[in-house]
Amino acid sequence: MKDKVLNQFENQSRFIGIIMICLLLITMEANTLMANSQRTTKYSPNKTVPLLLNSKLADSTLATIKVIIWFDNSNLRIDHLSKPPLKNWTWSSKYSQAGNGSRALTISGEGIVNKIQELQVYTWYTIMVPQIAKEGGRIYFDERIPEGLDISAYLNYIQAQPVQWTLSNNLISIAAYEQHLNPSVKVGKDSLNLQVLSRGTARKGETVLAIPVLLEEF
Incomplete structure (x- = not known):
């Protein structure tokens, strides 16, 4: 037992x-x-760059990218701009009166890109950012696609933190901060380095990604 x-x-x-x-x-x-x-x-998301075509959220296969470079001194050497990021890239320039009394120079480059070219232009932009800053200039990145986009889903995909937002009629604008992006700017007390605006629907709309902020009208 x-x-x-x-x-x-x-x-x-x-x-x-x-x-x-x-x-x-x-x-x-x-x-x-x-x-x-x-x-x-x-x-994983941080391995991607915050671009529209490569975000997997856009149906568009082509985008228009514009890079705007501003110097408050038009006498600076700009030899490093002689080699454009793409073959189908178009440069233009204009002069204006700067606040310090000198003549300011604005250089704009524009091209229509696919996904591969989009990455090429962005890589070129990241290389140019410190070079332009070293010479006292500012550089802005502007990408546009002909469709509306879910901005919240896009910012979540690239892990960007919304900082400021506005809603007007059918236009949504959100400024955000993404830790891997340069440069950043101060707007009030907030630091931000990208702005996304979208209006309309997926098939009848438009979206723009601006780094660090939108410079031209949308």
């Missing part, structure tokens, strides 16, 4: 031990999957 009870106790203990091991393995696997999921969620 004593041996029978002992055997039952040992069997129960063995069974409980097996259950505990299984639970432990399940917990470890769940934690691993959760950690991998968090890593994917955190890092």
